[in-house]
Amino acid sequence: MNFFFEVLIGGLLSGVMYALVAIGFVLIYKASGVFNFAQGAMVFFAALTCVGLMDKFGMSLWLAIPCTVVAMILLGIAIERVVLRPLVNQPEITLFMATIGLAFFLEGLAQLLWGSQVHQLPLPIEDVPMQWLLDRFNIVVSQFDVIAAVICGVLVAALALLFAKTRVGRALRAVADDHQAALAVGIPLQRIWAILWAVAGVVALVAGLLWGARNGVQFALTFIALKALPVLILGGFTSVPGAIVGGLIIGASEKLAEVYIGPLVGGGIEGWFPYVLALLFLLVRPEGLFGEKIIRRI
Amino acid sequence: MFYREAGQFRTTYEADGQILPIRQDRIALLATLAVAAVAVPFMASPYMLSAILIPFLIFALAALGLNILTGYAGQLSLGTAAFMAVGAFASWNFVARVPGMPMLLAFVLGGLCAALVGIAFGLPSLRIRGFYLAASTLATQFFVIWCLTKISWLTGGSASGVITAQRIEIMGYAFDTPQRKYVLVLLVVALMALLAKNLVRSNVGRSWMAVRDMDVAAEVIGIRLMRTKLLAFAVSSFYCGVAGALYAFAYLGTVEPEAYSLDLSFRILFMIIIGGVGSILGSFLGAAFIVLLPVFLNIAAHGLALPTSVASNLELMVFGALIIFFLIVEPHGLARLWQIGKEKLRLWPFPH
Numbered sequence: 213m214n215f216f217f218e219v220l221i222g223g224l225l226s227g228v229m230y231a232l233v234a235i236g237f238v239l240i241y242k243a244s245g246v247f248n249f250a251q252g253a254m255v256f257f258a259a260l261t262c263v264g265l266m267d268k269f270g271m272s273l274w275l276a277i278p279c280t281v282v283a284m285i286l287l288g289i290a291i292e293r294v295v296l297r298p299l300v301n302q303p304e305i306t307l308f309m310a311t312i313g314l315a316f317f318l319e320g321l322a323q324l325l326w327g328s329q330v331h332q333l334p335l336p337i338e339d340v341p342m343q344w345l346l347d348r349f350n351i352v353v354s355q356f357d358v359i360a361a362v363i364c365g366v367l368v369a370a371l372a373l374l375f376a377k378t379r380v381g382r383a384l385r386a387v388a389d390d391h392q393a394a395l396a397v398g399i400p401l402q403r404i405w406a407i408l409w410a411v412a413g414v415v416a417l418v419a420g421l422l423w424g425a426r427n428g429v430q431f432a433l434t435f436i437a438l439k440a441l442p443v444l445i446l447g448g449f450t451s452v453p454g455a456i457v458g459g460l461i462i463g464a465s466e467k468l469a470e471v472y473i474g475p476l477v478g479g480g481i482e483g484w485f486p487y488v489l490a491l492l493f494l495l496v497r498p499e500g501l502f503g504e505k506i507i508r509r510i
Numbered sequence: 511m512f513y514r515e516a517g518q519f520r521t522t523y524e525a526d527g528q529i530l531p532i533r534q535d536r537i538a539l540l541a542t543l544a545v546a547a548v549a550v551p552f553m554a555s556p557y558m559l560s561a562i563l564i565p566f567l568i569f570a571l572a573a574l575g576l577n578i579l580t581g582y583a584g585q586l587s588l589g590t591a592a593f594m595a596v597g598a599f600a601s602w603n604f605v606a607r608v609p610g611m612p613m614l615l616a617f618v619l620g621g622l623c624a625a626l627v628g629i630a631f632g633l634p635s636l637r638i639r640g641f642y643l644a645a646s647t648l649a650t651q652f653f654v655i656w657c658l659t660k661i662s663w664l665t666g667g668s669a670s671g672v673i674t675a676q677r678i679e680i681m682g683y684a685f686d687t688p689q690r691k692y693v694l695v696l697l698v699v700a701l702m703a704l705l706a707k708n709l710v711r712s713n714v715g716r717s718w719m720a721v722r723d724m725d726v727a728a729e730v731i732g733i734r735l736m737r738t739k740l741l742a743f744a745v746s747s748f749y750c751g752v753a754g755a756l757y758a759f760a761y762l763g764t765v766e767p768e769a770y771s772l773d774l775s776f777r778i779l780f781m782i783i784i785g786g787v788g789s790i791l792g793s794f795l796g797a798a799f800i801v802l803l804p805v806f807l808n809i810a811a812h813g814l815a816l817p818t819s820v821a822s823n824l825e826l827m828v829f830g831a832l833i834i835f836f837l838i839v840e841p842h843g844l845a846r847l848w849q850i851g852k853e854k855l856r857l858w859p860f861p862h
Contacts, residue, residue, distance in 0.1 A: 247641045298838040305586060306837050308641065309783050312776065313833025320826030328819060438772075441645040449641065478660040487649030491634055494646065498638045508726050 218351050219471050220464055225357035227463020228364045229426075232419040233440040234447065234455035235368065236412045242450045243388040243408050246296070247308045252437020253315035254413055257322040258284055259420030259429045263333050264326030273334070277417075284413030292406040319434055328431065335425040360422045367418055368456065371411075380407060388450075442486035446493055448503025457501060462486045513855040529707055546696055551689040559688040560761070562801060567692075567699045568756045570797035573781040574706050574790065575749030580779075581788035582710055583742030584722025585635050586643060589650035590750055590778045595770035596654060597624040597751025598758035599664055602765045605676045606666055613680050617698070617755045624751025625744040627654065632743030636736055639725070651772055658767040665765075672766040675759045691760045698756065702749060707790045709745065718742050719788075780829065784836050786845030795844040803828070 233255060240248040261283050265276040295310055375381040386394040387404050395401050423433055439462075447458025469485045499505055513534055520526045530536045554563060576590050601620030605611050631650040635643050658664055666673055678685040678694065685694045709715055717738045720728035729735050758765045777800060785796020804825055811821035840846055 247644075295834055295838075302837070302841065304640065306841055308586075308644070309779070310834050310837045312779070313830040313837070315830065316826050316833070317830030320823040320828075320830065324820060324823040324827065328823070438648065441648060445642055445645050480656060480660065484649060484652035484656055487646065487652060491646045491649050494638050494642060495634060498642065500642075 214349070214351055217349075218353070219467050221351065221353050222357065223464035223467030224460050225353070225361050225463070226467065227443075227459040227461070228357075228361040228456075229419065229422060229459075230436070230439050230443045230463055231456045231459025232364050232367070232415065232422065233436050234443040234459055235371070235452055236415040236419065237440060237444055238447075238450065238452050238455045239371075239412050239415065240408060242452075243384050244296070244405055245304055245307070246311065247304065247449070248412070249308060249311040249437065250315040250318060251412065251416060251440065252434040253318040253322075254284075254287075254416035255420040255423065255436055256429075256431065256433040257287070257318045257420075258413065258417035259333065259424040259433060260322045260326045260331070262417065262421065263331040263424065263429045267331065268326070273336075277421075280417055281414055284417055285410040288408075288410030288413045289406045291409050292402060296405055296409075297402060315434070315437075319431070323431070331424075331429040333421065333424040333429050335421065356426065363418065363422065367415065368452065371415075371452065374411075380404075384408065439486070442490035444500075445487075445490040446501055448500030450504055451500075451502035454500060454502030462489070465489055513852065513858075515856075529711070543700065547693065551692055554692075556688040559692045562805065564688070564692055564695055564761050565757075566797055566801045567695045568753050568761055569778065569781060569801060570794045571699045571702060571756065572750050572753035572778050573785065573793035573797050574703060575746045575753060576778050577782045577785075577787065577789070577793045578706060578710070578718075578749065579742050579746035581782060581786075581792075582715060582722060583718040583739065583746075584725075585632070585739065585742060586640070587647045587650075587746075588644055588772070588775050588779065589631065589647040589654075591754075591770040591772065591774035592651045592654035593624045593628055593747040593750035594754025594757060594774070595658060595767060596627045596747075597621055597754035598765050598770070599658055600624065600751070601755040602673065602675060602758065603664065603666070613676075613678050613759075617752055617759075620755045621748040621751035624754070625748040628743040628747025628750075629740050632740050632747075635739050635743070648772075651775060655767050655770060665767075672764050672768075675763050675765050678759055685760075695756055695760050698752065702752065703790060703794075706749070710790065714738075714741065722788075780833060782843075783833060784843055786843030789843070789845035791848065792843050792845030795848070799844065803832075 233251060236251045237248055240246055258280055262276050262280040265271045265279055266273060271279065291314065295314060299307055299310055375384060383399045383404050386399055387401060391401060420433060423436060443455060443458040443462045446461060447454030466482050466486050470482045474481050515532045518533055520531060530539060572590060572594060576587065579585050579587050597620040600623035601616045604616040604619050605613065634646050638646065685691050717733045720733055721735060721738050725735060754770065762769055781796035781800045782793060784799050786792025807825050807828060836843060
């Protein structure tokens with residue numbers, strides 16, 4: 213039974229990390245209707261930039277992080293200028309394909325700037341089992357995972373505050389509801405989009421740091437985006453709580469399936485199980501767990 | 511001046527309904543085909559044939575398949591490579607397990623297997639659409655490749671998962687040199703392209719486009735959504751399956767799951783974006799572009815003496831930037847540029 217709980221808790225905690233990437237998607241999709249396939253590339257770009265600054269210029273971690281934040285904000289502004297502004301009013305599918313192009317571009321750029329070898333990312337959090345859980349319940353839970361979950365929680369709370377309490381947040385929600393109406397009451401749509409991409413970039417940085425510290429900063433980080441997709445499908449594209457709940461469900465079920473069903477069918481089912489789960493769920497509820505009900509008119 | 515249809519009158523329904531109503535187009539197309547079929551096999555070097563022309567034709571066929579699904583029926587798919595893999599492995603199994611199986615029939619059967627898989631994974635499209643569907647087609651990609659690596663029966667019990675494709679032999683005639691393979695591929699691709707062109711002009715194609723443009727409206731005017739969407743998935747997967755079989759048999763020479771990665775799916779998606787979504791010609795132009803671009807970039811990188819790692823990263827960046835550039839400047843792709851060129855030629859030398 214202990215083993216079951218270990219797997220479950222490990223899965224839930226890794227689900228938090230998926231949710232972190234998924235939140236970046238949701239932010240952008242909610243406010244601009246762009247399905248941002250480049251989120252995984254942004255995670256990679258952010259993590260590699262941070263590590264690259266430390267390696268090449270000898271910065272300390274605490275200096276490299278703010279520098280990377282600045283870089284991600286600049287990147288957000290650049291994306292709005294170069295990619296989104298000329299594509300205003302195009303069909304959603306065109307924007308989606310543009311973000312695929314953007315993903316390729318960022319992957320190439322990141323490796324061109326900082327090299328393509330695997331980097332270690334030394335975060336000052338140790339990946340050791342939590343002692344008191346081990347003593348009391350005999351369950352092995354990594355301290356790193358728990359701290360990552362706490363950071364994720366703080367980030368979500370900060371985003372919620374940003375959305376609920378600030379002027380910019382109000383403008384973001386207005387843009388999310390209706391672009392044209394927001395423009396009509398004088399909200400600068402393009403500035404809002406730039407802010408949004410910058411925020412998504414910062415979220416990507418947090419995700420990149422946590423994932424990078426766990427698995428090393430390498431090209432495989434871009435595949436996290438693929439992990440975040442079933443989370444999004446499950447949670448609904450427009451809901452931050454959905455991304456978190458979806459992440460938890462996907463993380464837990466994926467690990468449990470791998471451990472309990474995997475051996476029966478030859479293992480390695482982690483790759484597709486989340487998708488099939490999300491797909492089955494969609495057949496019952498096409499808009500996802502917390503998504504907005506889709507109403508169509510001719 | 512050279513491209514002018516003055517004096518070409520269409521006096522019958524047949525003449526009015528043909529694929530290329532302008533005589534110059536017909537002559538140009540037949541000339542291109544003749545050159546491709548007769549002159550090219552003798553003129554081109556074996557390297558040119560096996561490294562550029564054969565993959566170009568095969569990718570064009572796969573792009574054609576994706577274009578039917580995405581461009582005409584409006585169902586975005588990221589699982590193209592999976593359908594290609596099904597086609598390749600099914601063909602391999604048919605040849606290996608059925609004695610005396612004719613090669614071409616094996617390709618067709620491989621395509622049909624891919625079509626069945628396509629229908630199965632197309633079923634969610636009845637409930638979900640748009641991005642949700644795109645994300646769920648990724649399930650196809652991961653699931654199929656996983657099956658092919660895990661189920662050893664499908665790979666003939668080979669330990670490494672890499673199996674050698676059988677020799678292509680049709681009626682005792684072996685297609686074993688690059689020239690012969692090229693001719694075979696050209697024949698298959700030309701026939702299937704003609705079929706696709708006629709299919710999208712027919713009743714079926716029109717209902718696909720109606721579903722693409724607005725599925726609710728299409729349903730209201732009496733188009734059966736389920737049948738139309740699943741047919742699109744089936745036909746598209748059939749094309750991809752045949753392309754996948756050709757890819758394994760005529761190009762790679764091996765059948766292996768790794769050859770059909772997500773990367774290949776994206777490549778084919780790029781082909782139809784750059785070539786032109788919803789255009790048969792566009793599939794060919796896009797395939798040519800994506801096959802040739804790395805070659806040119808390689809030559810350029812050699813010229814500038816760049817290290818390979820820099821060159822491959824630059825290639826990624828150029829790819830990405832080109833996609834964005836094309837979407838901004840010409841969302842309808844190279845096919846539209848060709849059309850604009852023809853319009854201009856028609857008026858030349860007068861500007862209006």
